[in-house]
Amino acid sequence: MMRRGLWIAVAVVVVIVVAGLLVAGSYVSAHNQMVAKQQAIHAQWSNVNVVLQRRADLIPNLVATVKGYATHEEKVFADVDQAREALLAAHDPKSAMQANGQLDGALGRLLAISENYPNLKANENFLQLQDQLEGTENRIAVERHRYNEDVQDYNTYIQQIPNSIWARIGGFQPDNDYFTSTPAAQQVPTVKF
Numbered sequence: 001m002m003r004r005g006l007w008i009a010v011a012v013v014v015v016i017v018v019a020g021l022l023v024a025g026s027y028v029s030a031h032n033q034m035v036a037k038q039q040a041i042h043a044q045w046s047n048v049n050v051v052l053q054r055r056a057d058l059i060p061n062l063v064a065t066v067k068g069y070a071t072h073e074e075k076v077f078a079d080v081d082q083a084r085e086a087l088l089a090a091h092d093p094k095s096a097m098q099a100n101g102q103l104d105g106a107l108g109r110l111l112a113i114s115e116n117y118p119n120l121k122a123n124e125n126f127l128q129l130q131d132q133l134e135g136t137e138n139r140i141a142v143e144r145h146r147y148n149e150d151v152q153d154y155n156t157y158i159q160q161i162p163n164s165i166w167a168r169i170g171g172f173q174p175d176n177d178y179f180t181s182t183p184a185a186q187q188v189p190t191v192k193f
Contacts, residue, residue, distance in 0.1 A: 030166040037154035041175060044147040045093055048179065051139040052087060052100060058136060059084050059103075062129045063110065069120035070113050079106040093177040107133075144179040151175050 063077055083103035090096035111130070114120045121127075155174045158167035167173075 026162065027166050027169070030163045031170050034154070034158055034163070034167060034170065034172045037150070037157055038172075038175075041147070041150045041154055044143070044150045048140070048143045048147050049096070051136060051143050052096065055103075055133065055136045055140065056084050056087055058129060058133055059107070062126075062133065065123060065126045065129060066110060066113060066120060069117045069123070073113050076106070076109050076113060080110050082106075093179070097177070097179055148178050151178055 059080060063080055066073070067077060080103070083099060083106040086099035087096065087103050090099045114126070157163055158172050158174065
């Protein structure tokens with residue numbers, strides 16, 4: 001009788017230990033996935049920053065070319081310069097997104113100026129800069145999309161059961177910094193070259 005009670009006690013302990021190991025394994029696995037997904041967001045944000053920097057680097061050349069033809073458009077030039085500086089000074093995704101929206105609007109106004117200057121529209125340097133800027137804008141769109149996908153993937157993962165429990169225990173919070181277009185970017189003037 002004693003032996004049977006001992007075997008039952010051992011079996012209960014084994015079941016508890018195995019269940020504990022399964023729970024611990026589940027937590028460790030989920031935690032590692034959450035860390036990996038957060039790092040994917042950070043890496044993708046770096047990719048967004050690279051193309052935003054490329055655009056910021058193109059802007060002084062574009063402004064200089066337009067200034068040669070449209071010297072009395074100082075307000076537009078100042079707006080572009082101010083928006084570019086804000087983008088370069090951005091220290092987190094939220095401030096970079098705000099600065100990017102300002103820059104989108106300012107660039108739209110700068111490019112709209114060319115409509116009034118036929119010689120500018122025919123300038124080879126301006127046309128090359130416009131092509132480079134267009135290509136950069138396409139890269140920005142692609143990287144923004146990838147960034148938003150990574151944010152969505154992370155948010156979905158930490159809100160699924162049992163991951164939501166492990167996320168709370170591990171201190172993981174949803175990332176609400178989706179890169180969206182701003183109202184200013186949606187109202188950029190149509191430019192015809």
